[in-house]
Amino acid sequence: AAGAGPGPLFLILDDNFYYQSMRYEVYQLARKYSLSFCQIFLECPLECCLQRNRLRSHPVPDQTISLMATKIEIPDLQKNTWEQHSLILKNSDCTSENDEQIISLLATALENPVQQNEENTEQKEADRVLCAASAVHQADQSCRRLISQAMKDAKGQNVLPSEMKSLAEELNRLKAEFLEGLRQGNNLKNQMNTQNQCSDSPTSVISSFQQEVANVVNKYV
Structure with a gap:
């Protein structure tokens, strides 16, 4: 009209x-x-x-x-x-x-737009659970960055293309297993109980993965 x-x-x-x-x-x-x-x-x-x-x-x-x-x-x-x-x-x-x-x-x-005051006890509990899941998501992003850097380092040390492919597959398997263990284990839960912000990066949890990545890369260089 x-x-x-x-x-x-x-x-x-x-x-x-x-x-x-x-x-x-x-x-x-x-x-x-x-x-x-x-x-x-x-x-x-x-x-x-x-x-x-x-x-x-x-x-x-x-x-x-x-x-x-x-x-x-x-x-x-x-x-x-x-x-x-x-x-x-x-x-x-x-x-x-x-x-x-x-x-x-x-x-x-x-x-029915979302209202800012739509909060209740059940929703807060759901928020807490999702907060932990968000930390797993952050860990996923950190793992990706570590793998990307590891691949660059390996390429810089003249690792053969065929071995680069094997390295990438092994690192991706490692990441998948690590994240699944993180979601099922208690390390993340304990960490979230001591943090107040969902946005805090789970640095301490990632350190063990970083060491495992280094161990895998060392087999190829």
Whole structure:
């Protein structure tokens, strides 16, 4: 209609966001500025993902996608109140029904922006759990940086290309095992009990991984 104001602005974050803590960081921003928040989770079978990946011009290794499938955390609408505006699509292909569900989700989210005072005991406990998960995410990023630097150092010492590939595979396996152990173990829990900020980098936890990386690299140089 003439003179009508601009419509709502949608910010679409298109990424894996495989940890709930990654998505929760976005929710916290929405809560800080009283914005609407919703999420669409595409639950695609692993084999379908692998097939589609092989059709890409630059496919990633199958191992990467398989590992992602084991790590990804599906929205828990029952446990996490902050994930109540979530839509889990299980179809491999988009349908008109999916379009209607997405439009309905967006409309509901727009009508119910996140309020800054939406806090309760259960949510605070959920925040604490997600805080620990966020620390694992930070550890993941630190591990990636350590591996990247280790690969550069190995290349600088003239490690053969064939051995560089083996080194990369071994370091990535080490990272996957380390992070899984971190999520299942008590080291991170004990650390989080002594910290007040989720943003604190788990440096002490990473030091052991750094030593393991050095041990692996030393076998190749």
